[in-house]
Amino acid sequence: MLATKAIADDLATAAPIKGRSLWADARARFFRNRAAVAGLVVLVLVTAFALIGPFIAPWNYEDIDWNVLGNVAEAGRPSLETGHWFGTDALGRDLFARTVQGTQVSLMVGVVGALISVIVGTLYGAIAGYYGGRLDNIMMRIVDVLMSIPYMFVLILLLVVFGRSMLMLFIGIGLISWLDMARIARGQTLTLRGKEFVEAAVATGVAPFRIILRHIIPNLLGVVIVYATLLVPSMIIYESFISFLGLGVQEPLTSWGALINDGAAEMNNGTLWMLLAPLFFFVVTLFGFFFVGDGLRDALDPKDR
Amino acid sequence: MIAFIIKRLLVAIPVLLILIIGTFVLMYTAPGSPFASERGVPPAVLANLEAQYGLDQPFFVQIWRYVVGIVTQFDFGPSFIYRDQDVNDLIGQGFPVTLTYGFWSFVVAVLVGGTLGILAAVRHNTWLDYLAVGVSIGAQVLPNFVLAPILVLVFTLWLGWLPGGGWQGGQWQFIILPVIALSTSFMASIARISRASMLEVLTSNFIRTARAKGLPMRRVIFRHALKPALLPVISYLGPAFVGMITGSVVIDIYFSTGGIGQFFVASALNRDYGVMMGITVLLGALTIFFNLLVDILYAWIDPKIRY
Numbered sequence: 001m002l003a004t005k006a007i008a009d010d011l012a013t014a015a016p017i018k019g020r021s022l023w024a025d026a027r028a029r030f031f032r033n034r035a036a037v038a039g040l041v042v043l044v045l046v047t048a049f050a051l052i053g054p055f056i057a058p059w060n061y062e063d064i065d066w067n068v069l070g071n072v073a074e075a076g077r078p079s080l081e082t083g084h085w086f087g088t089d090a091l092g093r094d095l096f097a098r099t100v101q102g103t104q105v106s107l108m109v110g111v112v113g114a115l116i117s118v119i120v121g122t123l124y125g126a127i128a129g130y131y132g133g134r135l136d137n138i139m140m141r142i143v144d145v146l147m148s149i150p151y152m153f154v155l156i157l158l159l160v161v162f163g164r165s166m167l168m169l170f171i172g173i174g175l176i177s178w179l180d181m182a183r184i185a186r187g188q189t190l191t192l193r194g195k196e197f198v199e200a201a202v203a204t205g206v207a208p209f210r211i212i213l214r215h216i217i218p219n220l221l222g223v224v225i226v227y228a229t230l231l232v233p234s235m236i237i238y239e240s241f242i243s244f245l246g247l248g249v250q251e252p253l254t255s256w257g258a259l260i261n262d263g264a265a266e267m268n269n270g271t272l273w274m275l276l277a278p279l280f281f282f283v284v285t286l287f288g289f290f291f292v293g294d295g296l297r298d299a300l301d302p303k304d305r
Numbered sequence: 306m307i308a309f310i311i312k313r314l315l316v317a318i319p320v321l322l323i324l325i326i327g328t329f330v331l332m333y334t335a336p337g338s339p340f341a342s343e344r345g346v347p348p349a350v351l352a353n354l355e356a357q358y359g360l361d362q363p364f365f366v367q368i369w370r371y372v373v374g375i376v377t378q379f380d381f382g383p384s385f386i387y388r389d390q391d392v393n394d395l396i397g398q399g400f401p402v403t404l405t406y407g408f409w410s411f412v413v414a415v416l417v418g419g420t421l422g423i424l425a426a427v428r429h430n431t432w433l434d435y436l437a438v439g440v441s442i443g444a445q446v447l448p449n450f451v452l453a454p455i456l457v458l459v460f461t462l463w464l465g466w467l468p469g470g471g472w473q474g475g476q477w478q479f480i481i482l483p484v485i486a487l488s489t490s491f492m493a494s495i496a497r498i499s500r501a502s503m504l505e506v507l508t509s510n511f512i513r514t515a516r517a518k519g520l521p522m523r524r525v526i527f528r529h530a531l532k533p534a535l536l537p538v539i540s541y542l543g544p545a546f547v548g549m550i551t552g553s554v555v556i557d558i559y560f561s562t563g564g565i566g567q568f569f570v571a572s573a574l575n576r577d578y579g580v581m582m583g584i585t586v587l588l589g590a591l592t593i594f595f596n597l598l599v600d601i602l603y604a605w606i607d608p609k610i611r612y
Contacts, residue, residue, distance in 0.1 A: 145320050150592050152551040153569070153585040154328070160573045160581065161331055237448050241551075244450040245558060245570050257450065264454035264559070267462065275454060286446035 026222070029299040036295020042288035046281060050107055053100030059084065061097035062252035087273040089262055098254055099277050105255040106236050107285075109173060113235030114228045116174035121181025122224050126216050128182070129189025130208065140186065143179050151176045152241065159247050169248060173235055184227055188220050222300035229293035233286045240282065256282045306605070313600055317593050324589040325375060329368050332578045358383060381583030384572075392583035395568045402472060403553050403564035406480055410488035410549055417488075418495030419538060425496070426503030426534075427526060437496055444493030449552045453486040453559040470561040483556045491545045498541050503534040536607055543599045547592050 030036055086095035128139040155172040162168050192198060193216075201211050240257025242248040249255050254262075256278050263275030355361045359370060374380040381392035425437035447455070460482060461469035473479050506512060507530060515525045554566030561567070565584060572580035 144316075145323060149320075149324055150547055150550060150585070150588050152554070153588060154331075156569075156573050157328065157331055157581055157585060160576060161334070161578075233446075241448065241450055241555070244555065245573075247570075247573060260451060260454070264457075267454060267458055272458075275458075279451065279455075282451065283446045290442070290445055 022222075026296075026299040030295050033295040033298060035291045036298075039288040039291030039295065042284055043292060046103065046285050046288065047107065049281075050100060050103040053103070054097070057094065057097040057100060059094030059097050061101040061254070062093065064092045066092065086277040087271070089259075089266075089274055093252075095259075095274065095277055098259060099281060102254045102256050102259045102278060103281055103285075105249055105253060106239060106257075106282075109169065109239040109255070110232040110236040110289075112170055113173040113177045113238070114231045116170070117177035117181045117231055118224055118228050120174070121178035122185045122217060122220060123212075124178065125182040125185025125187075126189045126212050126220065129186040130193055130212050130216060132190075132193070136186070140183075143182055147179050152238070155238075156242065156245070156247055159242070164247060164250055166249065169239065169242070173238055176238070177231060177235060181224065181227060181231070184223060185220055188223055189216055192216055192219055226293060226297045226300055229289060229296050233289040233293075236282075236286065236289075309604055310601055313597050317597050320593055321590055322372070324593075325372055325586050326368065328582050328585050328589075329371055332582055333364060333367070358385065375586065381586065382579050385577050385579045392580050395580055396565060396583065396587060399557075399563060399565035399568050402562055403557070403566065406483045406487065406556065406562065406564070407549055407553055409480060409484045410491070411546070413484055414488040414491040414495055414545065414549075415538070415542075418492035419499050419535065421492075422496040422499030422501075422538075423503050423526075423531070423534065425500045426507060429504060429507075434500075437500060441493035441497045441500075444490050448490055449486050450555040450559070452489055453482075453555060456482050456486055457559075470559070472562045479560075479562070483560050483562055486559070487549060487552050487556050491548060494545065495538055495541060499534060499538050502537045503530065506530045506534045532606070536603070539599060539603050539606065543596045546595045546599075550588050550592065 084094050084096065086099055089095055089098060124139065124143075128136045155176065158172045159168055198211060198215055201215050206214075236256070239248060239255060240260065243255045243257030244261045246258075246261070248257060259278035260275065260282065263272075263278060266274050352361065359367060362370075371382060374382060379393070381396070383391045384395065421437045421440070425434040428434055457469040460467045467478055467482050469482070471479055512525060512530055515529050516522075520529075553564055554569060556562060557564040557566035558570055565588075568580055569584045571577075572584070
């Protein structure tokens with residue numbers, strides 16, 4: 001009797017055994033991957049640069065330093081004394097502040113584009129995959145049709161017709177980004193649909209849309225996160241591409257693509273810092289996202305294990 | 306096979322029509338007349354101009370004319386800015402240029418990328434493999450609009466080997482930098498894809514059988530492994546083609562090659578809707594046609610696909 005009591009007490013006081021969830025497992029795997037962790041650190045640093053930058057920059061991103069103007073190649077060099085840590089651009093505006101601003105825009109475009117694709121694409125794909133049959137057929141044909149259109153041109157058309165604005169850029173990029181995600185989500189849903197837990201939910205009378213939200217989508221999340229991480233850099237590349245052509249964000253706002261374009265235009269004048277500063281952040285961030293994305297894929301995607 | 310091609314064509318034609326109509330609707334809803342300028346044009350002149358270009362007609366008449374013009378006569382209509390030129394003239398000027406460097410970029414991307422990927426897989430975990438993987442990772446973060454300035458910086462400004470722009474009727478010196486800038490990222494993707502699929506094929510059972518029979522390695526690779534390994538590369542050719550068409554805009558702008566992209570951006574900047582629409586539709590048609598070609602090629606090569 002006493003013995004059982006002791007055991008019962010023991011059991012009551014003992015810490016509950018912690019099972020290793022899928023996510024804990026994935027986290028452990030992710031942090032073992034050195035390249036992925038390095039990528040994550042880089043991304044955190046770049047984000048910090050974008051967030052803290054405006055508070056430490058001695059100059060504003062749109063103010064022109066009149067002392068520099070007319071002699072940018074000499075006076076606009078990167079230096080600590082003038083407060084132009086990255087130098088100035090061709091118009092005498094502080095490049096550090098502008099790079100900070102461009103980083104904000106580029107990161108935001110990337111993240112918003114990926115978010116739109118996650119929300120729209122996942123829902124679309126999950127619905128198509130879950131209902132199947134003719135609805136699936138029609139929905140995926142639509143995706144096929146949209147995919148075979150040269151999007152960059154339509155996006156530029158949109159920007160020109162409806163005016164260049166941040167909102168239009170987001171809409172345009174959102175329009176492109178969800179297609180791949182919808183395909184991926186559909187494929188995954190097709191395999192999930194036949195699983196027992198979905199069958200159980202159907203048997204207990206859960207409404208179809210609720211099954212999609214509560215049972216299908218949480219199970220898609222791993223794959224979705226991986227592709228979302230890999231989408232962010234491609235969104236950044238899209239935006240930079242458009243800004244490079246001079247059709248993206250409008251002055252005095254800027255983005256990496258616009259800064260790289262400006263820098264490239266001034267290359268002949270020996271003011272290389274104008275190209276190198278934004279280029280550095282662009283390249284480093286893309287590397288960061290690709291490595292984190294690869295790391296997440298190894299950690300979350302059971303296919304490649 | 307014929308039935309498959311016809312079926313795919315039947316899908317491609319509506320897509321093309323949707324593209325044309327969508328582009329037209331977009332342009333139609335655009336605020337402001339293409340002839341409105343800052344100085345303000347007298348209403349009578351504006352009305353005359355619009356009548357001349359048929360813009361005073363009802364919507365359905367306009368769109369009918371546009372679609373019929375393209376389908377029957379391959380006529381993309383007039384430019385709204387350059388009064389003496391129509392879209393076909395501009396396309397006729399720019400398209401051969403785009404086609405020239407686009408073709409070479411495609412050849413370079415496929416040949417170099419494919420060779421690199423397959424060599425890397427055959428020599429798995431040697432320096433060659435690491436080189437290929439390194440190159441393809443590096444090229445991922447260097448899209449053409451980033452690579453182009455770097456190439457000009459190195460080869461034109463520092464080394465002075467190659468001209469940093471211009472076309473000169475397509476002499477080889479003027480083609481090299483555009484081709485490198487355009488093809489690198491696709492070359493890297495193709496290398497990555499072909500390496501991965503070759504690695505998979507090389508570990509499969511039929512390759513083990515072939516080697517167990519004592520066939521020389523070269524014969525195993527060329528006769529048995531190459532074909533299945535290249536299938537994923539073929540399915541990537543469609544997206545690569547689209548990417549190159551898009552990239553050609555950057556190349557034209559950056560290297561002033563005078564290709565079709567230059568007209569596209571110029572027309573986008575001065576709101577020449579006629580040219581923008583024409584180029585979008587033309588490139589869309591090309592894309593759809595090329596995807597069709599790739600699909601057919603794939604179905605023809607892959608015995609697993611039934612049509």
